[in-house]
Amino acid sequence: xxxxxxxxxxxxxxxxxxxxxxxxxxxxxxxxxxxxxxxxxxxxxxxxxxxxxxxxxxxxxxxxxxxxxxxxxxxxxxxxxxxxxxxxxxxxxxxxxxxxxxxxxxxxxxxxxxxxxxxxxxxxxxxxxxxxxxxxxxxxxxxxxxxxxxxxxxxxxxxxxxxxxxxxxxxxxxxxxxxxxxxxxxxxxxxxxxxxxxxxxxxxxxxxxxxxxxxxxxxxxxxxxxxxxxxxxxxxxxxxxxxxxxxxxxxxxxxxxxxxxxxxxxxxxxxxxxxxxxxxxxxxxxxxxxxxxxxxxxxxxxxxxxxxxxxxxxxxxxxxxxxxxxxxxxxxxxxxxxxxxxxxxxxxxxxxxxxxxxxxxxxxxxxxxxxxxxxxxxxxxxxxxxxxxxxxxxxxxxxxxxxxxxxxxxxxxxxxxxxxxxxxxxxxxxxxxxxxxxxxxxxxxxxxxxxxxxxxxxxxxxxxxxxxxxxxxxxxxxxxxxxxxxxxxxxxxxxxxxxxxxxxxxxxxxxxxxxxxxxxxxxxxxxxx
Amino acid sequence: xxxxxxxxxxxxxxxxxxxxxxxxxxxxxxxxxxxxxxxxxxxxxxxxxxxxxxxxxxxxxxxxxxxxxxxxxxxxxxxxxxxxxxxxxxxxxxxxxxxxxxxxxxxxxxxxxxxxxxxxxxxxxxxxxxxxxxxxxxxxxxxxxxxxxxxxxxxxxxxxxxxxxxxxxxxxxxxxxxxxxxxxxxxxxxxxxxxxxxxxxxxxxxxxxxxxxxxxxxxxxxxxxxxxxxxxxxxxxxxxxxxxxxxxxxxxxxxxxxxxxxxxxxxxxxxxxxxxxxxxxxxxxxxxxxxxxxxxxxxxxxxxxxxxxxxxxxxxxxxxxxxxxxxxxxxxxxxxxxxxxxxxxxxxxxxxxxxxxxxxxxxxxxxxxxxxx
Numbered sequence: 001x002x003x004x005x006x007x008x009x010x011x012x013x014x015x016x017x018x019x020x021x022x023x024x025x026x027x028x029x030x031x032x033x034x035x036x037x038x039x040x041x042x043x044x045x046x047x048x049x050x051x052x053x054x055x056x057x058x059x060x061x062x063x064x065x066x067x068x069x070x071x072x073x074x075x076x077x078x079x080x081x082x083x084x085x086x087x088x089x090x091x092x093x094x095x096x097x098x099x100x101x102x103x104x105x106x107x108x109x110x111x112x113x114x115x116x117x118x119x120x121x122x123x124x125x126x127x128x129x130x131x132x133x134x135x136x137x138x139x140x141x142x143x144x145x146x147x148x149x150x151x152x153x154x155x156x157x158x159x160x161x162x163x164x165x166x167x168x169x170x171x172x173x174x175x176x177x178x179x180x181x182x183x184x185x186x187x188x189x190x191x192x193x194x195x196x197x198x199x200x201x202x203x204x205x206x207x208x209x210x211x212x213x214x215x216x217x218x219x220x221x222x223x224x225x226x227x228x229x230x231x232x233x234x235x236x237x238x239x240x241x242x243x244x245x246x247x248x249x250x251x252x253x254x255x256x257x258x259x260x261x262x263x264x265x266x267x268x269x270x271x272x273x274x275x276x277x278x279x280x281x282x283x284x285x286x287x288x289x290x291x292x293x294x295x296x297x298x299x300x301x302x303x304x305x306x307x308x309x310x311x312x313x314x315x316x317x318x319x320x321x322x323x324x325x326x327x328x329x330x331x332x333x334x335x336x337x338x339x340x341x342x343x344x345x346x347x348x349x350x351x352x353x354x355x356x357x358x359x360x361x362x363x364x365x366x367x368x369x370x371x372x373x374x375x376x377x378x379x380x381x382x383x384x385x386x387x388x389x390x391x392x393x394x395x396x397x398x399x400x401x402x403x404x405x406x407x408x409x410x411x412x413x414x415x416x417x418x419x420x421x422x423x424x425x426x427x428x429x430x431x432x433x434x435x436x437x438x439x440x441x442x443x444x445x446x447x448x449x450x451x452x453x454x455x456x457x458x459x460x461x462x463x464x465x466x467x468x469x470x471x472x473x474x475x476x477x478x479x480x481x482x483x484x485x486x487x488x489x490x491x492x493x494x495x496x497x498x499x500x501x502x503x504x505x506x507x508x509x510x511x512x513x514x515x516x517x518x519x520x521x522x523x524x525x526x527x528x529x
Numbered sequence: 530x531x532x533x534x535x536x537x538x539x540x541x542x543x544x545x546x547x548x549x550x551x552x553x554x555x556x557x558x559x560x561x562x563x564x565x566x567x568x569x570x571x572x573x574x575x576x577x578x579x580x581x582x583x584x585x586x587x588x589x590x591x592x593x594x595x596x597x598x599x600x601x602x603x604x605x606x607x608x609x610x611x612x613x614x615x616x617x618x619x620x621x622x623x624x625x626x627x628x629x630x631x632x633x634x635x636x637x638x639x640x641x642x643x644x645x646x647x648x649x650x651x652x653x654x655x656x657x658x659x660x661x662x663x664x665x666x667x668x669x670x671x672x673x674x675x676x677x678x679x680x681x682x683x684x685x686x687x688x689x690x691x692x693x694x695x696x697x698x699x700x701x702x703x704x705x706x707x708x709x710x711x712x713x714x715x716x717x718x719x720x721x722x723x724x725x726x727x728x729x730x731x732x733x734x735x736x737x738x739x740x741x742x743x744x745x746x747x748x749x750x751x752x753x754x755x756x757x758x759x760x761x762x763x764x765x766x767x768x769x770x771x772x773x774x775x776x777x778x779x780x781x782x783x784x785x786x787x788x789x790x791x792x793x794x795x796x797x798x799x800x801x802x803x804x805x806x807x808x809x810x811x812x813x814x815x816x817x818x819x820x821x822x823x824x825x826x827x828x829x830x831x832x833x834x835x836x837x838x839x840x841x842x843x844x845x846x847x848x849x850x851x852x853x854x855x856x857x858x859x860x861x862x863x864x865x866x867x868x869x870x871x872x873x874x875x876x877x878x879x880x881x882x883x884x885x886x887x888x889x890x891x892x893x894x895x896x897x898x899x900x901x902x
């Protein structure tokens with residue numbers, strides 16, 4: 001029973017569609033496609049003024065190059081179906097029917113008129129898209145009446161806002177000085193780069209002549225500049241926080257091992273690299289065996305990367321670090337050796353080229369807060385992920401027995417050992433934990449950058465700087481240092497460029513250490529070596 | 530034990546070895562390169578001379594690292610920067626010596642023509658004078674080291690903290706020199722040198738002269754370093770390495786001692802860099818990469834820290850193997866280097882020289898045991 005019903009519904013809608021297409025008079029239809037551009041645009045303006053939504057399908061057909069003409073007969077050719085545009089009946093296409101040719105100007109005008117007519121659609125989404133399309137099109141006085149009418153009728157605030165901009169963009173070219181003044185003023189009220197372009201184009205040599213209007217335009221331009229600067233600043237803060245959260249992920253593990261054992265793990269960056277490659281492996285497995293669940297491979301990659309890197313870390317601790325206890329400088333060199341070998345190992349297994357890690361669908365795209373402020377989804381998820389890891393770490397350090405041991409050994413190794421804490425085991429566990437967190441950082445990095453054997457090298461210096469700045473043994477220090485470094489370096493990047501920003505940040509850190517050699521948050525104590 | 534090793538440079542046998550070394554560099558190498566026919570077994574090829582010259586430069590750097598790490602306990606991961614700065618300073622002079630022979634036949638170096646610069650930036654002023662370039666080599670890296678060291682040592686940054694800050698320093702400079710706008714040729718650095726002091730640079734004769742100069746410089750600096758570490762000043766340095774707080778409590782200010790040896794060490798690196806550039810014919814920012822500087826530390830670790838001679842042996846050993854490995858099995862070189870880092874820190878805390886000493890001691894004590902029986 002369902003099938004016939006469906007068919008009937010389709011038929012009805014088809015009939016309605018065709019019926020709409022012929023709301024224009026035959027003369028109108030012919031003038032729209034014959035003569036030179038000027039005549040045709042005049043006809044278009046008349047259609048626009050009539051705000052007749054029923055003209056849309058016909059205009060669309062012209063725009064899609066489906067219309068042919070022979071004398072007074074118009075044909076709409078859709079693949080093999082040919083209908084007479086005036087009677088609406090299916091006909092045979094005569095051999096000598098001529099194509100209606102649209103040049104770029106004509107096509108732009110037709111599309112803009114379609115958009116203008118779409119402004120009267122019942123669907124908000126269609127109206128919004130139409131308004132946006134009009135904002136991008138050349139402002140044409142022919143559509144002014146229509147737009148004004150649409151603006152009055154409009155109930156949705158977002159569409160209304162755009163329509164008002166469209167109208168102002170047309171009115172600023174008006175003959176009437178008062179209208180131009182008002183338009184210039186109105187254009188300055190929203191921080192839209194398009195508005196800025198409209199305004200500044202009027203300042204050109206063959207633009208505005210009236211001094212009063214010029215002053216108004218300049219004032220509006222300043223306003224827009226101010227607004228856009230604010231959004232730029234917000235954008236910089238966001239990218240700064242995003243960078244900070246990556247630095248935090250990279251530095252958290254380092255801070256734990258440095259606080260606990262007093263050693264710098266130069267292979268920390270390679271742990272991130274291994275985490276990223278673990279993500280790559282999981283991605284490939286999902287691709288082969290679970291293509292349906294591919295979008296969720298990251299959820300499987302997170303624990304996998306953690307455990308793989310944690311195990312690698314524990315092995316390194318057992319084989320190398322354990323035997324260098326109390327010799328931090330040698331440990332540094334030995335872990336550098338480890339990092340060289342790990343890099344070469346990855347090159348041997350996966351090749352020296354970068355590998356491709358795809359973003360899941362839900363990670364791509366972004367939230368548009370303003371035309372020059374778009375927050376990418378992957379950055380937002382990474383910030384959330386960093387918060388999650390930080391929270392998990394905080395729980396582990398403050399609420400679990402292992403955390404208690406880690407804190408005890410960090411504060412006083414000898415005393416902890418005396419009270420029966422197996423410091424060797426705690427070292428191994430903590431090193432595994434630090435490496436695991438580096439692996440998690442690697443998962444995050446795989447989503448925003450290239451995955452290659454040298455991935456870790458790019459972050460090693462920065463994450464050390466976070467540890468130096470934040471001091472050891474406290475999570476708060478690492479958080480403030482990472483966020484501070486992230487935001488400050490993004491701001492400096494905006495002013496001085498990436499390289500100079502890095503150098504400035506380094507100088508700032510060195511100056512800062514003059515005041516607080518133990519970092520932001522140091523343990524207060526009287527110990528001395 | 531350290532003091533005993535130190536004395537190794539005093540006894541007659543060591544002096545004899547040193548004289549033999551001078552002989553090899555100044556007599557044997559030139560003769561075997563120039564006079565012995567090419568098909569003879571004793572012929573030393575131009576390639577070997579170039580490689581040996583390079584290694585001699587590295588040996589000077591290893592000596593510099595030994596002064597700060599082996600004797601004062603400061604591990605620098607940024608000595609590659611001073612080396613490269615010395616190289617760049619002398620490279621500026623070499624670039625000026627190209628004159629109008631560049632590919633654009635301009636009085637400016639090719640990279641400046643390429644950037645559409647019309648004149649030399651202010652810091653290139655006077656670099657066409659040889660002695661001014663030498664002055665730059667000696668002063669600029671030393672000044673940087675002095676300023677950096679002053680701030681770092683003043684706030685008593687030490688241990689791994691200091692190491693990673695020096696690493697960040699060389700990293701920052703590498704980024705700076707990679708920029709074209711910095712005015713040092715960006716990525717490509719300086720290359721295509723034509724002559725030095727008006728004499729063509731890429732001839733076998735010139736290569737031999739530079740090689741001999743490097744050897745003589747190395748020996749002079751070695752003797753100077755020996756004088757420093759065996760003086761009272763040197764003893765304070767060793768004391769700082771072993772127990773800085775106690776030195777401070779005894780009324781010495783470690784800042785002055787550390788700063789002095791740190792700056793001196795940077796100067797040695799700069800000299801090595803200046804000798805290196807005309808021999809290899811290129812200097813670019815990758816010389817400043819953190820990994821290069823860490824490799825310098827491993828030369829000293831392999832040879833034996835705190836022995837002056839050890840690091841020279843280490844530099845020769847590691848670089849000799851490197852040039853062999855990177856040609857024969859390039860894909861295994863990093864495995865080998867990584868293992869070298871791990872094994873030398875795990876099993877050779879005093880380096881190859883320390884190992885030889887230990888074997889000698891064992892034999893001595895065995896002999897004594899036999900005698901007493």
